[in-house]
Amino acid sequence: MASTLPASNNNSMKTGDTRRAPWHAFLPLWLMCAPAFLLFATLVLVPLVMTLVLTFYRFDPSSGPLAAFQFGNYAEVLKSSYFHTIFLRTFGIAFLTTLLCIVIGTPEAYVLSRMRDPYRSMFLLIILAPLLVSVVVRAFGWSMLLNSNGLVNQAFGLVGLGPYKLEYTTFAIVIALVHVMLPFMVIPVWTALQKLDPQTENAALSLMASPATTLRRIVLPQLTPGILSGSLMVFGLSASAFAIPGLLGGRRLKVAATAVYDEFLGSLNWPLGATIALLLLVANLIVMLTYYRVLERKYARSLG
Template structure:
């Protein structure tokens, strides 16, 4: 019998006794390109906007460099701007609530579906994101107009007609249609982490389907609800195209007010002040909501 020969060892490609060059680079330095890009696109414009809020506006010469708080006092004390802020936050909160009520069951149905219906249903949910928001707003303006399909259906059933276009109802309807995927996808993602055996164990212990849904499923999907509601609220509060096209010129929200100050009256300091106050209000509401929901999630999960 021929003796088996041992294969010769393959020489290592890496040089021995040398430290790789990237080992000398500090970890924080590797994040420098991303931080520089973030600073140029986000931090620097925010700082410039913040500085602009302290300027004084002269109708004859435009913004004048001066450190003063008159713009903040005007926005925070004027009833006109207070009404606009309350309307904007109310529309965003109502849109978020409706997306939670509609998107939660949709995500659960999507979780329970099997292929190929799951892919078809997911495509239907994501379809609004494939169309421009301006096109969607024009489509809703035709549907909700005085001669639109909605009013014709109301007249057919002797329930109308009603003035829907250029009202808060029209804005909320269109925003829910646009923002619904941002609620369904996070909740569906959270449901993917749910162990089906836990739900089956609860049912085998004589728990009703409603109790299983309330005690087993809902506490575990709260992170998805939190993520989706934060995104929907932030995007709804800062939406411009839909309120501008479906709300008209009289029904103003904060983004349309900022647009009018910047490009209408050319009062850039006041427009920057309104934008920064909206950003601060959004952050305050979202952080408070996140803290409350996280506490509820911690209590539910023990």
């Protein structure tokens, strides 16, 4: 039996679709990306290139930076035990801060994901509250808590202990950095938990797996991307932090960021300061990329 199409369909086939494609569909892809690339180049690439060029300058105490092409600044930083100590302290503090944020932030995110509204929204606001306050204000707050007459030493005095020297120590820097960086760990882990299917946990429990085994074999492998992204952010921000190490570490406990500040604004040795900043960036990238590759392989093996 022959069938006929409705008249409306026949008309649409004859006339065709008269809708026009959007104007940006005719533009080449590189032209559409040009504004974003120009903004990125202006704000990121150009300052980096200028900093790289400055590292080859020579510093004269009487006249300031002089245009030259030499590697004296790199030799001074790489051969000096003083700068070795600064870089080891910088990455040691960043590593310890990242480790504490993982240990504290991962269970905190897991508990947060199990809460129900309105408690979850309330505790999420408490976690994000440090981001609403200036880093300088938070550093001064920790300074008042940890100084010789602060609340912490007063509490020790009530039980017959102390006073202890807590301010201008590595302990003070790490504690303040953990307080500042913890939201950057909790949010990625909490986001990864939102993608976790609760039925997988129920299936493991129904097959007589213990809660600890379920947490270790089911939950933690799926949290690895969140822990990885959070730890990368925390490590990078901690290694380049300036305000907290500068205010709570004092002049004695220098890190790379405060050393750059001193060279630029203290001795006015801009080429040496630019060299320290560039080496910090390179070392930070190497550590973060290595860490990313190692954890990525472990995550792929756990899924396999």
